[in-house]
Amino acid sequence: MLKCENLCKSYGGISAVSGVNLYIKQGESVGLIGSNGAGKTSLFNLLAGFEKPDKGEIFLIRGGEKTKLNGLPPHARIKFGIGRTFQNLRLFKDMSVHENILAGALGNGQNPDCCLHLLEELGLFPLKDAKAGSLPYGSRKTVEIARSLASGAKLLLLDEPAAGLSETEALYLAGKLKKLRQEKNLTLLLIEHNMDFICGLCDRLYAMDSGRIVAEGRPRSVLHSPAVIDTVFGGAPYVFA
Amino acid sequence: MKNKNSRKAFRNIAPVCLTAGIAALVFGRGAYGAQLVCRMLISASMAAGLDIFAGLGQLSLGHAVFAAAGAYSCALISARTAGSSGIAAGLAAGTAAAVLLALVSGFALLKLRGDYLALASLGLCETGRVFMENTDFIGGAAGLYGIPKFAGPLNTFVLFCFCATVCAVFNGSKSGFISRVVAQDEEAASSIGIDVRRVKIAAFTLSACITALAGGFYGGIFGFISPRDFGCARSVDMLLAVIVGGAGTVGGPMLAAMLTEAFFAFFPSAAEPRMIIYALALIFLTIARRRRVAENGL
Numbered sequence: 001m002l003k004c005e006n007l008c009k010s011y012g013g014i015s016a017v018s019g020v021n022l023y024i025k026q027g028e029s030v031g032l033i034g035s036n037g038a039g040k041t042s043l044f045n046l047l048a049g050f051e052k053p054d055k056g057e058i059f060l061i062r063g064g065e066k067t068k069l070n071g072l073p074p075h076a077r078i079k080f081g082i083g084r085t086f087q088n089l090r091l092f093k094d095m096s097v098h099e100n101i102l103a104g105a106l107g108n109g110q111n112p113d114c115c116l117h118l119l120e121e122l123g124l125f126p127l128k129d130a131k132a133g134s135l136p137y138g139s140r141k142t143v144e145i146a147r148s149l150a151s152g153a154k155l156l157l158l159d160e161p162a163a164g165l166s167e168t169e170a171l172y173l174a175g176k177l178k179k180l181r182q183e184k185n186l187t188l189l190l191i192e193h194n195m196d197f198i199c200g201l202c203d204r205l206y207a208m209d210s211g212r213i214v215a216e217g218r219p220r221s222v223l224h225s226p227a228v229i230d231t232v233f234g235g236a237p238y239v240f241a
Numbered sequence: 242m243k244n245k246n247s248r249k250a251f252r253n254i255a256p257v258c259l260t261a262g263i264a265a266l267v268f269g270r271g272a273y274g275a276q277l278v279c280r281m282l283i284s285a286s287m288a289a290g291l292d293i294f295a296g297l298g299q300l301s302l303g304h305a306v307f308a309a310a311g312a313y314s315c316a317l318i319s320a321r322t323a324g325s326s327g328i329a330a331g332l333a334a335g336t337a338a339a340v341l342l343a344l345v346s347g348f349a350l351l352k353l354r355g356d357y358l359a360l361a362s363l364g365l366c367e368t369g370r371v372f373m374e375n376t377d378f379i380g381g382a383a384g385l386y387g388i389p390k391f392a393g394p395l396n397t398f399v400l401f402c403f404c405a406t407v408c409a410v411f412n413g414s415k416s417g418f419i420s421r422v423v424a425q426d427e428e429a430a431s432s433i434g435i436d437v438r439r440v441k442i443a444a445f446t447l448s449a450c451i452t453a454l455a456g457g458f459y460g461g462i463f464g465f466i467s468p469r470d471f472g473c474a475r476s477v478d479m480l481l482a483v484i485v486g487g488a489g490t491v492g493g494p495m496l497a498a499m500l501t502e503a504f505f506a507f508f509p510s511a512a513e514p515r516m517i518i519y520a521l522a523l524i525f526l527t528i529a530r531r532r533r534v535a536e537n538g539l
Contacts, residue, residue, distance in 0.1 A: 048432065078434040086432075092425035103422045106415060108434030151433040 001026040001155060001187050002047070002082075007056035009042055009211075016042035018211035020056070024155070029181060029188040031198040031219065034208035035232055040191045041087055043208070044157050047189070048084040049074040078108050083153025085144045087160050087191075093133030097124055097143050100132050104150030118146045122176060138169040142176070149180070158190040162197040170197050177201060195223060195238055207232060247413030253492035254405040261285065261401050261499065269394035279462045281502040282397040283455050286404040287475075288482040288498035289491055290451030293408055295480075296417070296489030297444050298424035299354060302476045303346070303362030304452050306369035309471035310342050311335035311453030313379050316388040316460040328391050332457040339453030340446055347445040351438060354427070366476050373468035384467025385460070392461030400458055401495075404451050408491040411447065420444055421489065452479075474516070481519050485526065 002024045009017040017039045024030050032040050045051040047058060049072055058069040060080050069077060074084075092100050101115045101124075119125045122142050127135060132143055141161060148156060161177070162170040174197055180186055192198040198205065198219065205222040207215040209231035215222045222228055223238050261282060269278040291304045315331030322330060350361050374382040411417045419440055423430045427437050460466045482501060486493030505512045 050428065050431075073436075074428075074431040075434050075436045078432065084432050086429070090426050090429035090432075092422055092429065094425060095421070099418075103418070103430070103435075104433045106419065107422070107430065147433060 001028075001061060002189075003059045003061060004047070005057045005059070007043070007046060007058065008054045009046055009051060010054055015211045017046060017053070020211070020213055022206060022213065024187055024189055027181070027185055027187055028204065029190075029202045031202035031205040032189065032191045032208065033193070033195070033198065033205055033222075033228070033232060038208040039211035040208055041159060042211070044084065044159055044191060048082060048157055049077045078151050078153065081152060081154030082157065083148035083151055083155070084157040085141075085148055085159055085161065087163070089140050089144055091132040091140055091143055091147070093131065095132060096129050097132055097135070098128040100143055101146050101150045104147035108151040110150060110152050115150055118150055121180075122146050137164050138166075138173070141165065141173065149184070154185070155187040155189065158188060160191050160193065162192055162194045170194060174201050196240060199223070199240070247410070250409035250412040250417070250491065253490055254409045254495070257492040257495050258402055258405055260496065261398060264499065265394040265398045275394050276462055277503070277506050278394040279392045279397045279458070280506070281499040282394075282401040283392070283458050283462070284478065284482070284502045285495040285498040286401050286455035286458075287452050288479050288486070288494040289404045289408045290448050290455060291479045292483050292486075292488060292491055292494045293411060293451065294444050294448035295483045295494075296412070296424060297420050297441060298488075299441070300359040300480060301362040302359050302473065302480060303350075303365035303369075304449070304479050305366050305471045305473065305475035307339040307343065307449040307452040308456030308459065308475060309369055309373060309468075310338040311456030312460045312466050312471065313373070313385065314338045315457035316385045316466055317379065319389050319391070319461075320385070320387050328389065328461070332454060335453050335457040336450050339449040343446040343449035344442065347442045351441045351445060363473065363476070366473050370468050370472050373471065380467070382468060384465055384469075386465050388460040388464045388466065390461055390464045392458045397458055400455065404455065405491060405495060407451060412489070412491060416443070424489070477516070477519060481522065485522065
């Protein structure tokens with residue numbers, strides 16, 4: 001569904017993303033791991049159109065048709081079904097939950113009727129009139145995902161969806177995402193530091209360090225690879241909970 | 242949702258229209274009273290115009306230039322074409338000139354936001370003033386005379402109600418909702434498919450259009466306009482009304498503009514140090530609303 005070839009991005013001479021090749025198949029759930037500053041969010045910004053790559057190409061492949069996404073701004077990428085959430089939540093905090101989701105639908109010309117259905121599906125219906133800024137952190141994360149889905153996202157880029165959530169909340173969110181993925185045939189690309197969460201949700205992982213992909217494959221094999229143990233876990237192998 | 246927003250928008254303007262109507266009836270007698278009412282209602286209409294753009298969370302200090310475009314175009318045409326058709330043609334031409342100016346300037350200005358946009362728009366305002374002062378065709382620094390005095394309490398009240406209604410309809414519409422979304426967070430809005438730049442240019446243009454229409458009426462009060470009427474002080478007047486009245490509320494800025502105009506009419510000695518009074522008012526407002534300012538900006 002999405003393919004990147006030799007993607008590069010530097011900020012003032014510091015290379016944030018360097019020669020990244022990545023592909024995601026339709027319906028797949030792919031995780032992106034790495035220590036802080038590895039270049040994960042920079043890569044997300046390139047994929048979502050918030051930054052322009054210095055070099056390399058991003059393609060969307062649908063039904064054998066290859067569309068080049070380079071140069072398309074974020075609002076144009078959502079027309080191709082690429083939606084995102086943010087590491088630091090960016091809800092319209094003075095608006096109600098319903099209005100946030102409605103904004104997603106209206107922003108991309110979707111049918112506003114889908115909002116009520118999404119509210120129910122994600123368990124947000126009782127909160128629909130509450131101001132988004134007043135919600136607990138876990139609910140705000142769900143609202144951001146719902147808003148992106150309302151805008152018609154088919155490939156969802158989730159930036160640390162489980163960050164700041166309790167173990168129970170993270171489990172609940174993982175369950176919801178699995179269900180949504182099946183029901184809506186979603187493709188997921190997520191950045192996460194919670195390895196149990198990401199391993200429970202993803203089919204494949206990419207590990208990044210210093211802007212480069214250092215490992216790729218099935219979650220457990222990536223987590224046990226020497227490069228990941230060295231760069232992500234500081235030399236000690238990861239022990240699952 | 243649309244009906245709820247529309248009802249809220251109309252609830253906001255109804256009391257202000259009523260107040261304006263009462264003010265027009267009470268003060269609109271006699272030459273001075275009629276002029277005062279016209280000035281109050283025209284200032285309020287200009288503030289309503291700026292409020293559409295301010296509702297996007299952006300501040301402009303250049304809107305006086307749109308009022309000038311409306312005023313000068315209307316003055317030039319209505320002075321040469323007798324009767325109401327000349328005035329109508331002048332108002333239409335003024336609005337069209339402002340739309341054109343907003344589209345051209347907006348294309349460059351709206352790449353900026355926040356303080357940078359406010360400063361760049363101030364540059365637009367100053368450019369307009371220098372242009373007016375140095376163009377003989379429009380009277381230069383001496384201004385334009387011989388404009389038909391068509392503005393009276395009744396037609397400026399109609400203008401006031403028209404501007405208020407346009408703003409209320411806009412606020413209650415899908416476009417108004419999208420504008421509020423953009424005001425909350427531009428990047429998040431962009432991530433859900435909103436073309437933020439297009440929304441800004443559209444709101445800027447509509448805002449300029451209303452300001453220019455009100456500007457067109459301004460020349461019809463005294464039969465004379467000069468670059469002094471459309472300098473930075475005019476932009477500051479409008480902006481202060483929007484900040485005091487509450488950006489994006491329509492009714493608030495209109496009421497604030499009317500009260501400011503009335504205040505300086507009843508206390509003319511305060512008109513000279515008005516910039517000191519504005520500065521003090523802004524400091525007071527910032528202190529009074531410090532929590533809100535800290536969280537959301539002005």
